[in-house]
Amino acid sequence: MSTASKIPHGTLPWFHMVGTVMCEAARNAGLSPDLTVSLVERYSDGEALSDGLVQGLRFDIVAGRPTYRIGALPAEPADIEIEVSAAGARALNLLSASDPRYPETLGRLLDGGDLRVTGDIARFGTWFGAALHDAIVERTA
Secondary structure, eight states: OOGGGSBOTTSHHHHHHHHHHHHHHHHHTTOOTTOOEEEEEEETTOOBOGGGOEEEEEEEEETTEEEEEEEEOTTOOOSEEEEEOHHHHHHHTTSOTTSTHHHHHHHHHHHHTSEEEESOGGGGOTTSSHHHHHHHHHTBO
């Protein structure tokens, strides 16, 4: 993908791209119609959006059907909650999952408190992993 067609990290169009990529990956994964799980990712130091939301994303699978919303409430609950600094998110979203710096960066962010994850991401299944991350990285400027 050319640099010109990449979307600047953290912008509203970027969050829309992330939500779209996640929904497409979920639909292609052949999810069980019994699967219901939610994820909220918010930037701990993110900019305020409308309606009390901050930079982030809410992603839901309800009865096997994925949806997303741009923005997250500061204390919005979900089955899986990810709170990350904007700089931490950018650092991760510029590295492919196979990049040797990725696990080092992830570990540094977790150890330093710039990234906190509660809940079990494995509830989404194997489609929610390196290939999804790399599809987002490929489109991120």
